[in-house]
Amino acid sequence: MSVSHLPAYEQVKTFVKAQITSGVWQAGDTVPSESALQQQFGVSRMTVNRAVKELAAEGLVTRLRGSGTVVAQWHRISSMLAVRDIHEEVIERGHTHSCRVLRLEVVVADSALVQALGVPLGAPVFHSRIVHLEDGVAIQLEDRHVNPAVAPDYLTVDFQTTTPTQYLFASAPLTEARYSIEAAQPSAAEAKSLGIGRTEPCLVITRCTVSGAHVASQARLVYPGMRYSLRGNFQL
Amino acid sequence: MSVSHLPAYEQVKTFVKAQITSGVWQAGDTVPSESALQQQFGVSRMTVNRAVKELAAEGLVTRLRGSGTVVAQWHRISSMLAVRDIHEEVIERGHTHSCRVLRLEVVVADSALVQALGVPLGAPVFHSRIVHLEDGVAIQLEDRHVNPAVAPDYLTVDFQTTTPTQYLFASAPLTEARYSIEAAQPSAAEAKSLGIGRTEPCLVITRCTVSGAHVASQARLVYPGMRYSLRGNFQL
């Protein structure tokens, strides 16, 4: 009922989104051309063009004139904060990335994890704690709890060569994310892992990623305040 | 030369932006209807529609079907961070806003201000320092330097009834903004003004706003980490 009353371009968008979020079309895959979608939906090309153009503006796909449309490698949050790989981020700045895996284990879900991940109390949950280094200097402590339902092989991954973000992207398409940014003091353990003082202020990003019906993981990302800042620029 | 080769919809967008950033059309003013712009530029309505639709997506104007298009009250940065009034923000949460003006004075530009505002060394610059309270609790320390060229009457404003953001919006249309978000310890004076401990981490937003050819002001906004966080949500 209600679906059929949606604008045609919204129906095209919904279809493409569904293919991406369900994993049928993976990052890097090519999206059908405008003329193909036009025939599939029986609408004019302008309508298809609008749909795909808006998806490109939202960052879900990338378009190249003369070449085609492909599923984007990563997805934006509000166009400023990106759920992206710290490895790529560091490489993009022309620096080298390395990491130390501090923990990789199974823990038992306490009430906080029940809330965050939607698993039963006492259920097994994967936990990883990794320090990411940029040119040998610690810039991020990644403390992550992963829902085994979406990434059953999480504990067997070699996180020296693959980051958790990379692995989770590949195993469970991102459909939703919630985040908060705040300033906080690191815990004693966090300060030690990052090699900073206990009172040094840190930028803390807490992020829950959702894949379909499951919460895929909850991450607490701690950045030393002296070594990291979010920057932006805006022009009318 | 190059201007005439721009797409028609870009030319319409540029025209509308210019009217807004130059202050000819103020916040709340109605923008000419699509049919009016269509005749003015000699293009089809779809082209005008695209131009104005994109401006609405960017947050510059607000559209109401059946009513018309009006210039938006405030402008977004990357759709997450908004250059908006803290007064409105607090009111929107259903709380009461008040403030204490700690300083309102003329200072002499040092080298940092020369860099930031683009004024000559030793030139007079307005300076205000205001603590904003939400339900009586300090949530933001606003330390601002203002270019006298864009707001000559800045020192005579009653900041108990008008916030600096409100006044600057009205006197100098925003055309550009640069910002950074980081975690830092407050200075001794900042901690005292906010009524927090010297070692409490704070979220610090530094923002430069540009109006036309001038940098209008530079603001350092300090939020106690325990009382403020930026939150967001993102769905595919």
Added chain:
DNA sequence: CAGTGGTCTAGACCACCGA
């Protein structure tokens, strides 16, 4: 009611890419 924006069509020309 007349005017507004929201959507849609069936064409069209162009610049660009890869083979």
Added chain:
DNA sequence: CGGTGGTCTAGACCACTGG
């Protein structure tokens, strides 16, 4: 070269708003 996306037109119908 054929296929791609980028842009544009001159109409059209609709839902909504205001007087």
